[in-house]
Amino acid sequence: MFQPRTNVYTRTQNHARGGLASAVTSTTGSTRSRSKWYKQLIGMLIVALIAGVGTVVPSQSSYAAGEKKPFPQQTSYPGTIKPSHVTQNAMNQAVAQYYDYWKGKYLKNNLSSLPGGYYVKGEITGDQDGFTALGSSEGQGYGMIITVLMAGHDPDAQTIYNGLFKTARAFKSSENPNLMGWVVADSTQAQGHFSSATDGDLDIAYSLILAHNQWGSGGAINYLQEAKQMITDGIKVSNVTTNNRLNLGDWDGKNALNTRPSDWALSHLRAFHEVTQDPIWLQVIDNLYSVYNQFSNSYSSATGLISDFVINDPPKPAPEWYLGEFKETNIYYYNASRVPLRIVMDYAMYGDPRGKAISDKLTNWIKGKTNNTPAKIKNGYKLNGTEVGDYATAVFVSPLISAATTDSANQAWVNSGWDWMKNKKEDYFSDSYNLLNMLYITGNWWKPGADAQPELPNLALHATAVASSIEGISFEADRAFDGNLQSRWASSEGSDPQWISADLGAVKAIGSVGLHWEDAYATKFKLQVSNDGVNWQDVYSETNGSGGVQNIPLNQVQARYVKMYGIERATPYGYSLYEFEVYPPN
Template identity: 70%
Template sequence: MIMVRSRTNGTRHGKRQWKWMKILLMVVLLVPTVSFLSENDAQAAAPNRPFPQQVDYPGIIKPAHVTQSDMNRSVSAYYDYWKSKYLKHDLKSLPGGFYVKGNITGDPDGFKALGSSEGQGYGMIIAALMAGHDPEAQTIYNGLFKTARAYKSSGNPNLMGWIVADDVRAQGHFGSATDGDLDIAYSLILAHYQWGSDGEIHYLNEARKMINEGIKASYVTNQRRVNLGDWDSKNALNTRPSDWMLSHFRAFHEVTGDPVWIEVIDNLYQVYNQFSSRYSSATGLISDFVVEDPPKPAPEYYLDEFKETNQYYYNASRFPLRIVMDYAFYGDPRGKAVADKLANWIKSKSGNKPANVKNGYKMDGTPIGDYATAVFVSPLIAAGTANGAHQTWVNAGWDWMKNKKEDYFSDTYNLLCMLYLSGNWWIPSGQAPEPVENLALNKPAFASSIEGTGFEAGKAFDGNLVSRWASNEGTDPEWIYVDLGSTRSVSGVKLKWEDAYAIQFKIQVSSDAGGTPVHWTDAATISNGDGGEDEITFTPQNARYVRMYGIQRGTPYGYSLYEFEVYGEN
């Protein structure tokens, strides 16, 4: 309630003043109680992609039992609640600085922690996506960015220190945490596409500087993993799967042109596949921290966080959203394969009821938690969007999520998942790419040799990024080809290598009639292959058969492909 008191001298003057005070009272009551507008907001840029964007992504389902308008209203209402509870701008040590108020784990080194770089990154993404619903979104965003820059890391000033405290001594005092900086840099790209970079902050330049001089310089390891902070080593093998923000890395690649981000994506998918095949083949789960090579769960109490750092716990719980977004936004089937595995497991484990999800699991799916919380439930609902078979799960999940209100961590991640599920998290560089059919999917396949049972040629054409074809070890040349069933116009292939890759190889095509091709034409020749994912385009060729002909191996082993995809015209 707003109370206005007035002292007057004389009846006529008093009545006139009371009349004006009543008008003033009516105006004040019309102003929202949570407002951050300043004198400069008249100059705020109009949003280019105002909420709601309600994008539909190829191959992705949304809740089907409610309308898009209903989803938009639920997101708006949840955002309003979140904003009023967690978004603050009361820093005496940094006037105009905004932060997301939240609890932390770890030692605040004598300071009173108000928030973290993690929360700062979440808040900046949310503010950029909610512009249009919230007229104060750019003011909020710029205030959050001001805090991120003021509270720079003690290790790399292009990054943010992981603690926000209302003390100037905290600015530049703390080292960084990878997750917050990845979200902050990504949010700057969102901000550029939302408001443009002609205002007080050149969002795109700030993003590029942070990506190149901060994140790449401090977080991308020599082995193409992402480490834990700017205090960590460039040779580190320890990594946090909740930091595997693959769609962020694709956005980094698009604004910098740096191929390192594709290398990181490819390597992290390999790390996941190696880890899951050994420790979580039935569930798809991954531990809070992953260490060593070959990858394995970190020990208990890793970095003194808590006992369950070797399990699927409060860090790894965020992983399913990060992985499914790579499929939703960029169409990578590896993301779909992981999301499907997770969704299939949790549906069975919970009896298809989101309220039965527990806050923590061992790698084999044994519960270690005892209740449902949004930071565990909502990302697993998001994973279900990659497959229409999970429609009931996604519907039930939305109903569970939209009214769930808990604490900073769960509520904030719940809101991010709601933005994704409702189609209101858009690709910063443009719209979703049109899906292109893989002409080789599940087609008959043949190879010069196989390493043994389970490594047959067809494994490279089954759409499963866990299975693979592998040739005999130590021999050259070796080859694998697919029969498309009829002659097609073929113009490109994707090869997704296991660690055993080719340095020199050819892509060859044939349109021979009959069951066994004899005459092959070279469509492309590669002499500097380095593994990972090769996307090779060439002049369109009429072909029924497409072959990878390996000439020189890159390892002492054989050749091995998770997937061999073929593209062209149907």
């Protein structure tokens, strides 16, 4: 439900928190004495005040709201790459600054007809039926995913998320009340007036799973229950067709063959399967891959491109002016431009080689088309690769950078693309999708885990702990096992190696380890296990650690003791962990 614009996008000044505030953020949560840093900060504050910048307020702790997966998570997915010419911390800061800009420009809660209701302000297409549209279910879905992933950076994230959900529920679809009507307007008459659009509901339902992972479902909103109801009674009932495609909305037929590839959020569907255990979602995934490959073999064998809308069986491009929205519905345009992100995430998060094959074909084509220059990507292509657009915009560029993360041969392309996209500011549609791609590329779009169902216990919670050293009082080893993300263990400063271990009380099956690093993290370390606390076995080795939160899967490990053995530090200080978690297998 997007209207392409032919005018040049308006650039907007970034009013996100940056500069001094960013410098403050980098050390938030550390209580050790760092006199040199404080002297520098005081000097910066004085300069700022003299220059009339105003009050600079340090950001709140990432863990102030009790998030289980606070930003930054900076996950590294097997078989994928990230930009290699900048640090992970620099990427995290770029995402945080872009979010602050995006939030300030598009996230609104000024509905007089729905106090407390948030929405994402953006343009729409289609008949508004006499209402003044302020946003759409598409934007609502983007906003709900973004807000969950940025929780921790934004201390108000859960309040905002609940407000976005309030709006999604108030503006229920006229056809299926478990779905959202596609228009947001400041009128009670608009609530329940419009039918749904598939992409918005897929994103909203998926965001509810993320919200359950982030905050749990024991509060004011049972996120997991709401997700399951929306998935089963909403999307499955109204949007999954009898031929295992996704139709365009709950107004569309259950036997429809028309489908919008930008709705093919395959990793969402896998998450739906995980929380419902309904095999229909795997069947839809298999069928959509089949449709994509049939289409590409017939119409885009050299490019891998797909059209904004696909119809019929065997599949083919929709005609021009399909549904009367705009002429270019038969080519790779402003709907289909979103597809590469939808596809690559299924490979990155779930390892499906079909996602990699499509991503690789798209990447090989666009790199050749642009002579390895992302800034030369245009806003529209015929299926054979002929340009129809005349300038670069993030909703076209960024997904094609994401697609390239499947192969280290694309490192220069990903690096250049990151530099282009991280500061690109245009309009609601491009900016929102740009931010989603930035979250994926930096590893800050994390995969919903097994805790989308009953949560796995932390085997190391309150375990007996021992460390090679401590920095001093209040930094003891047991602080890393107390379940409190405000406290931490810290080793003595300036020496390697250092270690910390936990006694689980008995030999137990271990499926994964979670390390919540403070700023003083290990760039090189090992995870070791033992049954007697004397003889240790290496089960994991890290040679390029980037701090933050590391979730490390382990394969068939049985042990009583678990140790983090630090070999090389990122800072002149010691090693420091907010939490050291140990989980059983899924």
